Amino acid sequence: MKPFTILGYSANDEVFCPACLRSTTGLGPSDTDYNGRPILPLYGADETVQEECCTYCGASLLELRLVAEAERERTNPELHVEKTRHRGRQPALRFDRVPPANIRTELKQAGWRWDPVAQLWWWPKGAPVPVPASLNLPPPPAKVVARPPTIRRREATAAQA
Ligand SMILES: [Zn+2]
Structure with missing residues (x-):
């Protein structure tokens, strides 16, 4: 999980998981809450956020996110x-x-x-x-180039002749 992954939202002085924010308040993340204040995203990097549970469904914000990520992985595996x-x-x-x-x-x-x-x-x-x-493919293998020691040896031989 990336540090700026949003686990939930703080609005109306309550904590919401993303689903409950929409279903119980009808608000979106970019709206202001019922008190006219901006809805604050709760970031996964914040340890206190990881311990938060949604006021409405009671689920742990962190667990909801992990379940969602596992589901997405399953239904949309990485492009090969x-x-x-x-x-x-x-x-x-x-x-x-x-x-x-x-x-x-x-x-x-x-x-x-x-x-x-x-x-x-x-x-x-x-x-x-x-x-x-x-x-994200591996870089092409480096081309084989003449190694410096070989060249130096040749120069030395030429100088001696
Ligand atoms: Zn909820």
């Missing part, structure tokens, strides 16, 4: 992507499902092409291959 080759040649990316719009836009803008037959996003040009950082 792997590097592959397009027709055995060009660099390509294979997604386990249609990637979200922002990633599709990023790919398109970078110059990737979609091959509906191969079901791959592929890169039509040469290196470097601009893999969107949002995909």
Whole structure:
């Protein structure tokens, strides 16, 4: 859970879980409460917030959040992507499902092409291959370069001759 995850709200001098805020007060997080004061988000990083329970349903704000997160994980597992080759040649990316719009836009803008037959996003040009950082793929392996000691040895041999 991130520190700024909102576990609930403080409004009308009471503590609400997100669901009860809406169902019992009809207010949204950006509204002012019945006393005309802003509704305060209760952040998960605050230890006192972690001990709070909703005034209405009585549930622990922290537990509600953990349950919601587990549910989301189950129904919306992380997008998986792997590097592959397009027709055995060009660099390509294979997604386990249609990637979200922002990633599709990023790919398109970078110059990737979609091959509906191969079901791959592929890169039509040469290196470097601009893999969107949002995909969190490991960086390409470093190219093997001549090692300095080898070069020095060669220079030494040349100087002796
Ligand atoms: Zn509640």
